[in-house]
C-alpha cells in the first residue's frame with residue numbers, strides 16, 4: 001500500500017520488519033480466521049496460532065541463543081510466502097492504527113529506517129490518503145487497533 005513512498009529496493013536492502021524480539025513481538029501481524037485457514041492449507045498444516053480477540057497471531061519459533069523471532073511465513077530467500085495476501089497489518093507497515101487517549105490514530109513506527117528518512121510532509125500525506133481505508137478496516141476488525149507505544153509518531157487523528 002505504501003509503494004508510492006517506499007520502493008521494493010529499499011525494503012530488499014532492509015527486511016527488518018518480518019522479525020521480532022521479545023520487546024516488539026506485540027507487533028506480530030493480526031491474522032484473520034480466513035487467512036489462518038489459508039496458512040494451514042497452503043503453507044504449513046502444523047502452524048500454531050494464538051487467539052487475539054476474534055483473530056489470531058502466529059506462534060513463532062525463537063532463534064537459538066538470540067532474542068529473535070522470524071515470522072513463520074517468511075522464507076529467507078523468497079520473502080513473504082503470503083505474497084499479495086499479506087495480513088492487513090503488514091500491508092500498511094510501517095503505519096499502525098493505534099488507540100491514543102480514547103481516539104484512534106494512524107502512527108508511524110520509528111523502526112522503519114527508510115520511512116524515517118522521508119520528508120515528514122510526504123509521510124503525513126500518504127497516511128492521510130490511506131486513513132479512510134485504514135480506519136474502515138479497523139471498524140471491520142478492531143483487533144487491528146494496537147495500544148499506543150511511546151516513540152510512535154502520530155500522523156493522523158480520527159475526527
Ligand code: SF4
Pocket residue numbers: 006010011012014015016017093094111112113114115
Ligand atoms: S522496515 Fe521499512 S524499509 Fe525495512 S523492510 Fe520494513 S518497510 Fe521496508
Ligand code: SF4
Pocket residue numbers: 017018019029071072073074075079080081082086087090
Ligand atoms: S506475514 Fe509476511 S509480510 Fe507479514 S511479517 Fe510475516 S513474512 Fe513479513
